[in-house]
Amino acid sequence: MKIKINKYLKKIVVLFLLLTPNDLYADFFEDITNQIVDNPKRLSYGVSVTDVNQDGNFDFVVTGFGYLNLALSYEDGKLINIVKQKKFTDEFRRTIGVAACDIDKDGYEEIYFLNTDTYSGTKKYSDRLIDLEKNNNYIDLFEIEKNQRDLNLTAGRSVVCVDRKGDGNYGVYVANYGGPTRFYEYDNDIIVDKSVQLNLAKITGGRAVVAGHIISDKIDVFAANERGANFLYKNNNGKFLDVANEYRVQDILQNGRGTALTDIYYRGRLDILNGNWGGFHRAYVLKDNIFEDIAKPPFDEPSRIRTVISADLDNDGYDEVFMNNIGEPNKLFKILDNGLIEQIPLEVGLEPNGYGTGAAVADIDNDGVLELLVSHGESFDQPLSLYKAKVNPKNKYLRIKPLNKYGAPARGATVTLISNLRKHSKTIDSGSGYLCQMEPVAHFGIRKNEKNIKVQVKWTNGKTEIISVKKLTDAIKMKTKSINEIPSNKVI
Numbered sequence: 001m002k003i004k005i006n007k008y009l010k011k012i013v014v015l016f017l018l019l020t021p022n023d024l025y026a027d028f029f030e031d032i033t034n035q036i037v038d039n040p041k042r043l044s045y046g047v048s049v050t051d052v053n054q055d056g057n058f059d060f061v062v063t064g065f066g067y068l069n070l071a072l073s074y075e076d077g078k079l080i081n082i083v084k085q086k087k088f089t090d091e092f093r094r095t096i097g098v099a100a101c102d103i104d105k106d107g108y109e110e111i112y113f114l115n116t117d118t119y120s121g122t123k124k125y126s127d128r129l130i131d132l133e134k135n136n137n138y139i140d141l142f143e144i145e146k147n148q149r150d151l152n153l154t155a156g157r158s159v160v161c162v163d164r165k166g167d168g169n170y171g172v173y174v175a176n177y178g179g180p181t182r183f184y185e186y187d188n189d190i191i192v193d194k195s196v197q198l199n200l201a202k203i204t205g206g207r208a209v210v211a212g213h214i215i216s217d218k219i220d221v222f223a224a225n226e227r228g229a230n231f232l233y234k235n236n237n238g239k240f241l242d243v244a245n246e247y248r249v250q251d252i253l254q255n256g257r258g259t260a261l262t263d264i265y266y267r268g269r270l271d272i273l274n275g276n277w278g279g280f281h282r283a284y285v286l287k288d289n290i291f292e293d294i295a296k297p298p299f300d301e302p303s304r305i306r307t308v309i310s311a312d313l314d315n316d317g318y319d320e321v322f323m324n325n326i327g328e329p330n331k332l333f334k335i336l337d338n339g340l341i342e343q344i345p346l347e348v349g350l351e352p353n354g355y356g357t358g359a360a361v362a363d364i365d366n367d368g369v370l371e372l373l374v375s376h377g378e379s380f381d382q383p384l385s386l387y388k389a390k391v392n393p394k395n396k397y398l399r400i401k402p403l404n405k406y407g408a409p410a411r412g413a414t415v416t417l418i419s420n421l422r423k424h425s426k427t428i429d430s431g432s433g434y435l436c437q438m439e440p441v442a443h444f445g446i447r448k449n450e451k452n453i454k455v456q457v458k459w460t461n462g463k464t465e466i467i468s469v470k471k472l473t474d475a476i477k478m479k480t481k482s483i484n485e486i487p488s489n490k491v492i
Helices: 002-018 021-025
Strands: 029-031 044-050 059-064 070-075 078-081 095-101 110-115 128-132 138-140 156-162 171-180 182-187 190-193 203-212 220-226 231-236 239-242 256-262 271-276 282-287 290-293 305-311 320-325 331-335 341-344 356-362 371-376 385-389 397-403 414-418 423-427 442-445 454-458 464-468 474-479 482-485
Touching (some): 044 110, 059 356, 095 156, 110 156, 110 171, 171 220, 220 256, 320 356, 397 414, 397 454, 414 442, 423 442
Parallel strands (some): 044 356, 256 305, 305 356, 397 474
Antiparallel strands (some): 044 059, 059 070, 070 078, 095 110, 110 128, 128 138, 156 171, 171 182, 171 203, 182 190, 203 220, 220 231, 231 239, 256 271, 271 282, 282 290, 320 331, 356 371, 371 385, 397 442, 454 464
16 A cells, blocks of 8 residues: 555656646636626727826726727726716727827826727728816817817727827827828827828838837837738937838738737847737847847747737736737737747636737736736627736835826836846837737836846937836836935835
């Protein structure tokens, strides 16, 4: 009997040793969807993160396609819709894309709602640009007569905010489908489409778009397109030149869909993750002024991709990549050192029968751990989903929120954590993935034995500032030409 037990124990030990590291991640997420109050089935697309009511806290903005646009605020342990004004909710215009940024230089972000009632070409309803007035009344800036000359009446998908001159004056790039790209900017208090003069007015199947320090010191734009080449717009003194072919990211035989900026090698510069619909996904790393695709199986395996998100969800100092798929299981990966991308098997968050259309991350409850909100739609109406990684409570974190000279989030800025173990860059999200936009914060988990931590901010004008981090589990606001630390018991 003793011999049999020993043999049995040996088999258990051998089986444990044969487990791959992936097996240890089986319970990566917990499902906290029950925190969403009033969460019926609906058709949703894009998700953005901004301070909707200007109370100092971030909210999830969720678009509705024939359903209400939502503004979900965290209150008393629940996510509650806080906006019911029709200009904002706008259920009849069929909103899909959304992004927020301060285009009028008042220190608060406006919200661009991209409406699309047809697959391609001319659409019935124009987009909305929502601004909150001092009396808590939301107005659509496009409804003001002087702003109606250049209304977007072409079907579109994603939108991204671009500080093209590096002066805090944000414009909005609209990725249209079957019609010219738009670029809206305030000019003498009038909203004007400047796409032609900025060399952006191309006609294509626009899908996803991101902006940041990709190849220059100013803000560049990468646009993933369907049925045509991708665009890589290099910023040339505020105007743009498409260099996708030169940098080998045009990927003309693929159909671009979701994309994100991340630092694959933890070397202090941004790379491009690009998901292709039904084609091979890309991990573009800049080497000798040419982007090289280093993606390998299982990461590059084709899927019905929607949004791509790169973020440190479990605060271990390594970024995860969440691939939101429609009509097939979602996927999760971890970016390890030396460019290794390892798959994390999912149980919670897998959504094998989910019709995911959008997703975004934010520390919505201010506890130092990111929440992941997933929207569904297009084919079937489904409730929203909310997930959170199971985090070791010993893991520390650091959150950096750069602000421009107007006091608004410096979307497009690059934040780099520098330590004895890594040089890790993150973008302050201007519009990411497919239809979606993340919180305007650089969120870093801290690795074991990490020390001598510094933070560098590269502003949208290319200038840099660097500080030493005195204590972890901290939130730090960095404003152009000034730095203000927040007490460690508070999280941005």
